[in-house]
Amino acid sequence: xxxxxxxxxxxxxxDKPILENVDLAVESGELVALLGGSGSGKSTLLRTMTGLLPxxxxxxxxxxxSLYDLPPEGRSELLTRTGTAFQQDALFGSMTIGDxxxxxxxxLTNLPASLIKEMxxxxxxxxxxxxxxxxxxxxxxxxxxxxxxxxxxxxLDPQLVFxxxxxxxxDPVVAATIDDTLKQFRSTLxxxxxxxxxxxxxxxxxxxxxxxxxxxxxxxxxxxxxLEASTVPEVYSFFHRVPPPMTxxxxxxxxxxxxxx
Amino acid sequence: xxxxxxxxxxxxxxxxxxxxxxxxxxxxxxxYVGLQDLARRRDVRSIILDFGEVGRIDSSGVAAVSLVGQQxxxxxxxxxxxELEDRHRAAFAMLPKKVESHEPTIEQDSxxxxxxxxxxxxxxxxxxxxxxxxxAGHQAALVVSRRKQLPAGSVAAQIVEMGFNGAFIVGVLAFxxxxxMAFQGVTxxxxxxxxxxxxxxxxxxMVRELAPLITAIILTGRTGAAIAAELGxxxxxxxxxxxxxxxxNPNRFLIxxxxxxxxxxxxxxxxxxxxxxxxxxxxxxxxxxxLPAIAYWQRIAEFVDLxxxxxxxxxxxxxxxxxxxxxxxxxxxxTGDSSSVGNATTRTVVVSVLLIIFVDAAFATAAxxxxxx
Numbered sequence: 001x002x003x004x005x006x007x008x009x010x011x012x013x014x015d016k017p018i019l020e021n022v023d024l025a026v027e028s029g030e031l032v033a034l035l036g037g038s039g040s041g042k043s044t045l046l047r048t049m050t051g052l053l054p055x056x057x058x059x060x061x062x063x064x065x066s067l068y069d070l071p072p073e074g075r076s077e078l079l080t081r082t083g084t085a086f087q088q089d090a091l092f093g094s095m096t097i098g099d100x101x102x103x104x105x106x107x108l109t110n111l112p113a114s115l116i117k118e119m120x121x122x123x124x125x126x127x128x129x130x131x132x133x134x135x136x137x138x139x140x141x142x143x144x145x146x147x148x149x150x151x152x153x154x155x156l157d158p159q160l161v162f163x164x165x166x167x168x169x170x171d172p173v174v175a176a177t178i179d180d181t182l183k184q185f186r187s188t189l190x191x192x193x194x195x196x197x198x199x200x201x202x203x204x205x206x207x208x209x210x211x212x213x214x215x216x217x218x219x220x221x222x223x224x225x226x227l228e229a230s231t232v233p234e235v236y237s238f239f240h241r242v243p244p245p246m247t248x249x250x251x252x253x254x255x256x257x258x259x260x261x
Numbered sequence: 262x263x264x265x266x267x268x269x270x271x272x273x274x275x276x277x278x279x280x281x282x283x284x285x286x287x288x289x290x291x292x293y294v295g296l297q298d299l300a301r302r303r304d305v306r307s308i309i310l311d312f313g314e315v316g317r318i319d320s321s322g323v324a325a326v327s328l329v330g331q332q333x334x335x336x337x338x339x340x341x342x343x344e345l346e347d348r349h350r351a352a353f354a355m356l357p358k359k360v361e362s363h364e365p366t367i368e369q370d371s372x373x374x375x376x377x378x379x380x381x382x383x384x385x386x387x388x389x390x391x392x393x394x395x396x397a398g399h400q401a402a403l404v405v406s407r408r409k410q411l412p413a414g415s416v417a418a419q420i421v422e423m424g425f426n427g428a429f430i431v432g433v434l435a436f437x438x439x440x441x442m443a444f445q446g447v448t449x450x451x452x453x454x455x456x457x458x459x460x461x462x463x464x465x466x467m468v469r470e471l472a473p474l475i476t477a478i479i480l481t482g483r484t485g486a487a488i489a490a491e492l493g494x495x496x497x498x499x500x501x502x503x504x505x506x507x508x509x510n511p512n513r514f515l516i517x518x519x520x521x522x523x524x525x526x527x528x529x530x531x532x533x534x535x536x537x538x539x540x541x542x543x544x545x546x547x548x549x550x551x552l553p554a555i556a557y558w559q560r561i562a563e564f565v566d567l568x569x570x571x572x573x574x575x576x577x578x579x580x581x582x583x584x585x586x587x588x589x590x591x592x593x594x595x596t597g598d599s600s601s602v603g604n605a606t607t608r609t610v611v612v613s614v615l616l617i618i619f620v621d622a623a624f625a626t627a628a629x630x631x632x633x634x
Contacts, residue, residue, distance in 0.1 A: 079507070084506035088499045106412075107412070107509045
């Protein structure tokens with residue numbers, strides 16, 4: 001198998017690094033989940049992988065090419081082989097669902113309108129939104145909007161799809177529908193997926209491999225079974241829903257009574 | 262220490278404080294003051310708090326004991342706590358844990374650092390604006406050379422929004438300013454028997470100064486703020502990131518259509534404002550000093566040449582670009598939350614008006630110097 005995406009010793013962040021020394025390779029056909037608590041840097045790493053935030057150091061290789069060494073046009077060209085579904089669905093409110101999904105085709109290809117329409121119909125059908133072409137994003141529920149965004153993300157049949165918290169803020173049933181949609185995309189379109197999430201159920205349902213981010217680094221990587229059996233404190237805490245150590249009564253009292261003498 | 266909170270027994274240099282009842286808000290102050298007094302006494306080297314007869318402890322009781330504990334530590338004395346029940350221990354668990362942080366302590370910036378930070382932020386802003394202008398120019402070149410296309414119908418839609426929908430308010434303002442100026446001019450000029458020159462005054466002011474300025478200010482409030490709010494909201498909702506990850510240049514998709522539209526709508530509105538302003542002046546001149554309309558327009562035709570119109574329209578184009586680029590720049594720099602969208606619109610209006618007045622002054626100076634030369 002070949003790595004579609006590779007992070008080599010990457011540090012990401014804005015002014016200061018949030019994650020450092022990230023080494024990660026995503027092989028063709030895989031579904032890799034990036035796990036971690038809030039603020040662990042999952043979404044920041046995803047922004048770096050998707051060309052939106054240059055790394056502070058290190059190299060991001062997309063389809064074997066160094067993403068940030070390419071000129072802006074070359075980077076845009078390379079990114080058309082990927083798709084990104086954002087945590088906020090990022091649908092354009094001024095457009096219908098059909099126009100939203102068709103946008104990449106209209107902008108980046110010279111396909112005839114009838115063909116574009118058919119492709120949109122097909123992709124909307126695949127996400128269970130057949131007949132929603134003329135609806136506006138505002139008239140859809142959260143889950144439907146997410147699915148419409150997934151249809152737009154995959155309209156150019158990308159090889160690699162990034163999803164940022166696809167099931168965040170959705171009820172368990174709708175979240176399961178999104179998971180099913182991702183699995184379906186994978187089997188139908190042969191996609192490779194990188195999914196950022198903190199929902200363990202979702203990881204169990206879809207991921208081949210998970211990478212756990214905590215304390216500014218990758219603290220564990222492997223199959224879900226391996227991570228669940230891990231004794232690394234951050235991983236154990238995450239998978240077994242154990243909150244980080246809090247003040248115990250004994251330590252609280254000793255903090256008062258520990259005298260200087 | 263006052264009853265019923267505690268009683269103190271001495272055991273050499275140690276003081277045993279037997280606490281009674283609930284250590285809650287009503288008794289916390291007495292407890293705190295009593296323990297503080299005890300902690301200050303030089304003949305007391307250690308304090309033993311006996312919780313054997315304590316009922317409930319709430320956060321005020323915990324805070325009082327904790328604060329006195331810190332004071333005792335600082336003075337090199339010792340504090341012990343005895344006969345604590347589980348419920349008491351649970352109450353003390355409310356105390357925040359001291360976390361050993363590897364993060365460097367965040368220190369308050371000094372004034373110099375704040376000024377430096379401001380300069381760096383301004384420099385970053387200028388670089389970002391330059392980058393947008395450069396890329397918009399590059400995208401425009403790609404569109405002109407037919408290597409890229411603008412989104413279908415986007416320019417027309419923007420012209421309708423910026424031009425047609427703003428025409429009424431621009432027209433009303435221009436008319437009222439023409440009327441006001443004419444009243445003032447006629448009153449003054451008639452005293453010297455020079456009422457007919459009101460046409461010269463109004464036409465030149467409207468064409469060279471007021472029409473471009475009024476239009477620009479209206480466009481700033483309507484269009485500039487709208488551009489900033491729209492792009493800012495799109496940025497906050499990740500829509501612009503979505504475009505970028507699709508390989509669609511956001512500058513070509515969002516900014517260029519607005520820039521082209523305002524380049525057409527701005528001067529068009531300005532031209533309209535020029536004539537409506539002069540029309541207002543004509544009505545007043547006709548009603549107050551009986552100046553015939555034909556004489557008024559003839560006077561204007563003789564006095565205002567094409568150079569004056571070009572001057573006004575050129576300024577209008579520049580003002581329009583300032584508005585569009587400010588709105589785009591600040592909109593694109595919105596981050597994270599909805600308040601940043603509000604900030605973007607405010608900054609757009611303030612910076613646009615400031616730059617417009619600055620450019621206007623520069624134009625007036627350059628024109629005067631040029632004519633003088």
